[in-house]
Every structure is written in C-alpha cells, then in structure tokens.
Amino acid sequence: MPNNARFSVKTGDWLTTKHLAKPIRLSVFVKEQGVPANIELDPLDPDCQHFIALDEQARPIATARLGVTGKLGRMAVLKAYRRKGAGRLLLDAVNVYAISQGLHRLTCHAQTEAAGFYKKQGFVTTGMPFQEAGIEHLKMVKVLSA
Secondary structure, eight states: OOBOSSOEEEEEOHHHHHHHHHHHHIIIIIIITOOOHHHHSOTTGGGSEEEEEEOTTSOEEEEEEEOTTSEEEEEEEOGGGTTTTHHHHHHHHHHHHHHHTTOOEEEEEEEGGGHHHHHHTTOEEEEEEEEETTEEEEEEEEEOOO
C-alpha cells in the first residue's frame, strides 16, 4: 500500500479494521456533521474493503471503504490531519486496490464541500446535487487506468 514519510495505509475487512475506522467515522460524521449514528454505521460495512491512514505513531487518522462495485464511501479525515496529504494517500491506496480487483471506475457520493478534493484526484461530477443524511452531495466518477 502507498505510504510517505508521515503517513501509511492499512487495509482489511470490517472485522479487522472496525476498531480503527469506527472512532474516526463517529468523530467526523456523527459528532462534527450531525449524521445519526444508526445510518453512519450501516449493514454495508461487512461487504466492503476498508482503508485506514495511520500517522507516524500508527494512530488512525483517516478512513474510507470500497464496495465490490467500486463505490467509494465513508471517507473521513480527522480535523487535525486535513489538508496534510492523508486523504490523498488514502485515495491512492483505494485506487491501487480497485485496479488490483479488476475495477475500471470508482463512484462516490461526495459532500459538496469536498468535491474540489475529489476533482483534484481525477473524479468528475455527474448529475445534480442531492441530499444524503441532511448534507448536500454530488455523484462523482473516476475512470481507473492500470
């Protein structure tokens, strides 16, 4: 998995990563953004591959999940680590994994405020803004190349 001097990425199924991913998601989505916990942690988690960015002390700082169809979701970076490369590194790891699984594209429902980040990573917007969990989102797609 990709890494740099500051961060590394761990990946695995929900059983092996839940203890790392869950606190990040609860902090960002539930506490910061007011998403109800009962919809944040959903039945799709066991069917996804999970990615965790770790800091220099191997503490979890960011997370994302990837479904078997190529849907990226639940990407969250702890506030203190935003705009420091952790999200980009995490998405790089997702791209590498997706290609290794034979996927040709990624899709996501990006929060409108985060759309610029995804555009810089090669995603394009498809469709009009919509509400999800009370937050405006955009459907975005990225074509993968091996």
